[in-house]
Amino acid sequence: MSMVRFEGVTKRYSDGRSGSKEALSQVDFELAKGEFAFLTGHSGAGKSTLLKLMMQMERPSKGQVYVDGVSLNTMKASQVPYLRRKIGVVFQNHQLLFDRTVFDNVALPLLIAGYQPAEAARRVRAALDSVGLLGFEHRNPIELSGGEQQRVGIARAVVNKPKLLLADEPTGNLDPELSEEIMNLFLRFQQVGVTVLIATHDIALIERMGHRRLVLDHGRLYEHSTQHASSAGDDHGL
Amino acid sequence: MASKPLKTSNAGASAHNISIKDRLSGWGQQHQLVAVETLMKLLTKPLGSAMTWLVIAISLTLPGAMWMTLDNLSQLSNRFQASGSMNVYLQPGLNENDAQALLREIRTRDHVAAASYISATQALAEFRDSSGLGDALDLLPENPLPGVIVVEPDLGAPQNDVKGLADTLKTDGRVDDVELDAAWLDRLHALLALSERIVWVLGALLALAIVLVVGNTIRLSIASRVDEIRVIKLVGATNAWVRRPFLYTGLWFGLVGGLLSWVLLVVGWLLVSGPVEDLARLYGSEFELQPLGAGAALVLLLGAMLLGWIGSWWSVFRHLHQIEP
Numbered sequence: 001m002s003m004v005r006f007e008g009v010t011k012r013y014s015d016g017r018s019g020s021k022e023a024l025s026q027v028d029f030e031l032a033k034g035e036f037a038f039l040t041g042h043s044g045a046g047k048s049t050l051l052k053l054m055m056q057m058e059r060p061s062k063g064q065v066y067v068d069g070v071s072l073n074t075m076k077a078s079q080v081p082y083l084r085r086k087i088g089v090v091f092q093n094h095q096l097l098f099d100r101t102v103f104d105n106v107a108l109p110l111l112i113a114g115y116q117p118a119e120a121a122r123r124v125r126a127a128l129d130s131v132g133l134l135g136f137e138h139r140n141p142i143e144l145s146g147g148e149q150q151r152v153g154i155a156r157a158v159v160n161k162p163k164l165l166l167a168d169e170p171t172g173n174l175d176p177e178l179s180e181e182i183m184n185l186f187l188r189f190q191q192v193g194v195t196v197l198i199a200t201h202d203i204a205l206i207e208r209m210g211h212r213r214l215v216l217d218h219g220r221l222y223e224h225s226t227q228h229a230s231s232a233g234d235d236h237g238l
Numbered sequence: 239m240a241s242k243p244l245k246t247s248n249a250g251a252s253a254h255n256i257s258i259k260d261r262l263s264g265w266g267q268q269h270q271l272v273a274v275e276t277l278m279k280l281l282t283k284p285l286g287s288a289m290t291w292l293v294i295a296i297s298l299t300l301p302g303a304m305w306m307t308l309d310n311l312s313q314l315s316n317r318f319q320a321s322g323s324m325n326v327y328l329q330p331g332l333n334e335n336d337a338q339a340l341l342r343e344i345r346t347r348d349h350v351a352a353a354s355y356i357s358a359t360q361a362l363a364e365f366r367d368s369s370g371l372g373d374a375l376d377l378l379p380e381n382p383l384p385g386v387i388v389v390e391p392d393l394g395a396p397q398n399d400v401k402g403l404a405d406t407l408k409t410d411g412r413v414d415d416v417e418l419d420a421a422w423l424d425r426l427h428a429l430l431a432l433s434e435r436i437v438w439v440l441g442a443l444l445a446l447a448i449v450l451v452v453g454n455t456i457r458l459s460i461a462s463r464v465d466e467i468r469v470i471k472l473v474g475a476t477n478a479w480v481r482r483p484f485l486y487t488g489l490w491f492g493l494v495g496g497l498l499s500w501v502l503l504v505v506g507w508l509l510v511s512g513p514v515e516d517l518a519r520l521y522g523s524e525f526e527l528q529p530l531g532a533g534a535a536l537v538l539l540l541g542a543m544l545l546g547w548i549g550s551w552w553s554v555f556r557h558l559h560q561i562e563p
Contacts, residue, residue, distance in 0.1 A: 055472070057563050078476070085474035095469050109473040114265055156473070 001069065003164055003195040004031040004054060006221075009063035011049050023049040025219040027063070031197060033163075036190040038206050039199040040224075041216030047199040050216065051166050055087060056080045068163055085113055088157030088194075092169035094149050096141040102128070102152050103137035109160040127159040128152075131185060147178040154182070158189055165189055167198040171205070179205055269482070276486040280494070287491065290455045294495025297448050298542055299502040301441035302530070306503065308437060310528055312430050324400070325417040326407050328385040330358075337385050340412050344387060349395040349403055356386045384414060397423065445545055452491050452549025456484050460557050472563040484554045485547060492546025496539040503530050503538075 011024040023046045031037060039047050052058040053065050056072055065072045068086060075083065096105050103124055110120040128134050131151040141149055150170060157165060167186065171179035179202060187209075190196045200206065206213060213224035280287050326344070328337055334357065341355045356364075361383040366372050389407075391400045404416045460467070467480055511527040518525035530538070 055563075057472075081471070081474045081476040081479075083474075084472060089472060095465075095472070097466055097469060099466075108470060111268065111271075112470065112473060112475045112479055114260070114268065116260055116263070117267065119260075160474075 001033055002030040002066070003033045003035070003068060004029075004197070005064075005066040006030075006050075006053075007064040007066075009053065009060045009065060011046070011053065011058060012061040022219050024053075024060075024216075024221075027219075027221045029214060029221055029223075031195055033195055034190065034193050035212065036187065036196045037198075037212040037214060038209075039197060039214045039216065040201055040203065040206065043201065045216040046219045047216055048168055050221075051089075051168050051197070051199060054164070054166060055089065056083055081112075085109065085160060086163050088160065088162035088165045090150070090153050090157045090165070090167040090170045092172040094153035096149060096152055096156075098140065098142045100140075101137065102133070102139050102141055102144075105141060105152060106156045106159050109156060113160055123159055124155075127155040130158070130188070131155045146173050147182070150174065150178075150182060151185070154185060158194070163195060165194050165196045167196075167200075169200055170198060171200060171202055176205070180208075183209060268479075272482050273486050276483050277490050280487065280490050287455070287494075290451055290491055291494050291498055293451045294448050294491060294542060294546070295498035295502060297444040297451075298496060298499035298538060299506075301437055301444055302499060302503050302538060303506055304433075304437045304440070305534075306507070306528075306530055308430060308433055309534075311433075313528065314525060323419065324389040324391065324404055324407075325419075326387040326389060327414045327417070328387065329412055329414045330384050332385060332412055336412055337387075340410070341387055344389060344407070347403060349392045349399050350389055351392045352390040354388050356388065358383050358385045361386060397427075445541075448492075448495070448542070448545045449549040449552060452488050452546045453553040455491065456488055456550040456553040457557055459487065460484065460553065460561070464561055467558070467561045468563040471561070477558065480558060481554050484550050484558075488546040488548075488550025488553075489543050490546070491549075492543035493539060495546070496542030499542065500530070500535055500538055 006027050006029050009024055009027045010022065012020040012022050015021045027050070039050065041047055049058060053060055053072075054067055056075065060073070067083060070083070072083070097108075103121075106124045106127055107120050110123060115123070125134060125137070128136060131154050133148065133151055133155065136144070136148070136152075141152055144152065150173075154167075154170070157167075165186065170186075171182050174182065183198075183205060186196050186198060215222045215224050328340070337355055337357065341353055344350060344353045358381050362375065362381050365383065366375055369375075389403075391403070401418065404418045407413050408416045470480060507527065507529045511529075514527045515525070
């Protein structure tokens, strides 16, 4: 059973003068449940578009996208929020809200999902603990360092225990040591069963870590051939 | 419900095990939280919203004050109508006994406070005294004046009942005609009805103004929170969840504006009621300007809240769906 499946997905953006620009062309791939994979490619290769398609932030021009067995093409707009609750996302610019505390930032997905405040508070502390930020609850994210802000973003992404964790350049602004720490954090979530897909162009780090690599080049997707055996599935699922 | 911390539990499997009951109570708590939060936000930054509150308050006070005035006037006019006495002219040549019988009948009717009989002879005598035409009247072959029964309706009897009484008396065989001195009262009522209509039209226009003002304020508030809206939509907020704080803000705008307007109306009443009573006393009246009743005040507040809510709905409906992550 796959967590994510793309079938002949093409995404075109209309472009003022020359008609349209193809961000993704005929993309086919699958992510097995519990798999850990990297998505690489030059900037503008379509990495963000691919992630946005899974979040229903964009709709494909052609082809089918399935998340957790559900076709997104036929999904009603009213169901989109419930899809997004199954997916945790981490952004390069972390997208934290600076008008509230770390605690309130991380609690946001739980409040939205209708958790009781007591249960939400317990889960927020667990999530902050898992990213090593227990004790930071009442700080404002603006006071934190880049790495700490990124970890708050990760805590928010995982607090609702999503089935799928997506990260768009999560280490883009961080030094190599911090980057590796963040990646190891993602690995820990994979170990408890979360499917993880990380878009990054930090090739050195990816080489060190191994795992499956999907490469985007001008909108076309390739499997990177020299991948190490990973613990959670191979190229074509199980 | 899974209760192990994230580090050790199976993160994928336990994500959606929230019971319906928890969901409902969570939903209720969410409403409470949003209601309190949005109110606190408005109250802690009163300057930012003060203009909107004042516009709402003034827009409500204007028709409110006019309505209060009309309400008082129509109460006053209800007192006037009691003073309109009724002249019942008897058929010429009706004999004294029949006239007395009719008088007794009229006295037993509803809404009749008093009735007195003036015979044709009495009437002629009175006329002779008051007109000074004594000699000329002697030349007439017979008394041209009919007998009259003067009827005083009950104080505060509804105008329609008084008219009904006049109509029934008119059909009586012994009665020639009934004269109800109510034309001026009819005109006053027509004038009041017209003024009431004007208040409604003005009220409707000002209500529209409130909707537009709240809508515009909410639009600005949405514009300043675009980033936040994107983020909460990304982490799975439904449109209803995103709308909620804005709708509550509209509701609070209405409530605070309504309260301010009520205060303005009370102050206005305090300022005006003294002079009005002085004026009434000069006319020998015990009239007192009535303040806005509790029911009317409640209608004012609820109406203001409804208008604020409609204004924010309108704005949210137009702008929120344009903001997608």
